[in-house]
Amino acid sequence: xxxxxxxxxxxxxxxxxxxxxxxxxxxxxxxxxxxxxxxxxxxxxxxxxxxxxxxxxxxxxxxxxxxxxxxxxxxxxxxxxxxxxxxxxxxxxxxxxxxxxxxxxxxxxxxxxxxxxxxxxxxxxxxxxxxxxxxxxxxxxxxxxxxxxxxxxxxxxxxxxxxxxxxxxxxxxxxxxxxxxxxxxxxxxxxxxxxxxxxxxxxxxxxxxxxxxxxxxxxxxxxxxxxxxxxxxxxxxxxxxxxxxxxxxxxxxxxxxxxxxxxxxxxxxxxxxxxxxxxxxxxxxx
Numbered sequence: 385x386x387x388x389x390x391x392x393x394x395x396x397x398x399x400x401x402x403x404x405x406x407x408x409x410x411x412x413x414x415x416x417x418x419x420x421x422x423x424x425x426x427x428x429x430x431x432x433x434x435x436x437x438x439x440x441x442x443x444x445x446x447x448x449x450x451x452x453x454x455x456x457x458x459x460x461x462x463x464x465x466x467x468x469x470x471x472x473x474x475x476x477x478x479x480x481x482x483x484x485x486x487x488x489x490x491x492x493x494x495x496x497x498x499x500x501x502x503x504x505x506x507x508x509x510x511x512x513x514x515x516x517x518x519x520x521x522x523x524x525x526x527x528x529x530x531x532x533x534x535x536x537x538x539x540x541x542x543x544x545x546x547x548x549x550x551x552x553x554x555x556x557x558x559x560x561x562x563x564x565x566x567x568x569x570x571x572x573x574x575x576x577x578x579x580x581x582x583x584x585x586x587x588x589x590x591x592x593x594x595x596x597x598x599x600x601x602x603x604x605x606x607x608x609x610x611x612x613x614x615x616x617x618x619x620x621x622x623x624x625x626x627x628x629x630x631x632x633x634x635x636x637x638x639x640x641x642x643x644x645x646x647x648x649x650x651x652x653x654x655x656x657x658x659x660x661x662x663x664x665x666x667x668x669x670x
């Protein structure tokens with residue numbers, strides 16, 4: 385029971401991975417626990433530094449997650465980008481360190497466009513982007529990394545360099561991603577990817593478009609389907625969405641902080657790796 389919070393289950397999503405969604409031709413793993421279940425939580429687009437209220441709501445969200453009761457233990461909390469608003473690190477970092485210290489679980493963060501102060505592909509301050517990238521690395525470490533938990537590889541990756549066409553990371557992002565996915569496949573691990581900007585197409589200003597340039601969208605689509613990625617989990621849009629990238633489902637979580645009314649949201653995922661089933665619930669606190 386979560387105490388001192390009003391919770392509302394706002395949405396329940398369930399997607400069964402079978403047939404064309406499964407790992408084609410994959411053999412059953414030997415010795416897999418019949419209850420190979422993973423619980424993890426998503427926060428996104430907290431925009432710390434924008435105003436004091438966002439930090440207060442984020443701290444209350446962490447408290448709610450700490451009090452959330454599950455049949456299986458929570459593995460971690462993921463923050464899928466825009467933790468910091470408009471690269472206001474001076475205003476955000478102190479609050480984030482305090483909030484993170486109160487979490488009962490590991491917290492893994494992905495860099496979004498706000499961490500670099502990227503908002504328009506045609507208006508990019510290269511010096512500012514480089515400075516913000518340096519600040520990120522000094523405080524959070526690598527932009528891209530993997531966390532292996534039993535039979536699942538969780539990949540945390542910032543794809544903003546592809547969205548905005550800038551060289552932020554100083555590496556070949558496709559080469560890095562291909563290598564990490566290939567490692568996971570060689571160990572017969574399921575793969576779940578966390579990023580900020582969803583690799584999807586939706587209607588924006590009256591036309592179907594993607595945040596990614598067409599060649600980047602198609603290349604990511606091909607790569608993720610080749611490795612039978614179980615799911616992509618993202619934020620950025622500030623609204624709820626479930627879409628498909630070929631046979632790969634893309635889950636988009638709404639912003640964890642409602643800028644108007646001060647409500648908070650967190651999403652709890654439950655992944656059954658043995659059955660290849662992913663489901664989630666989104667909760668609100670008031």
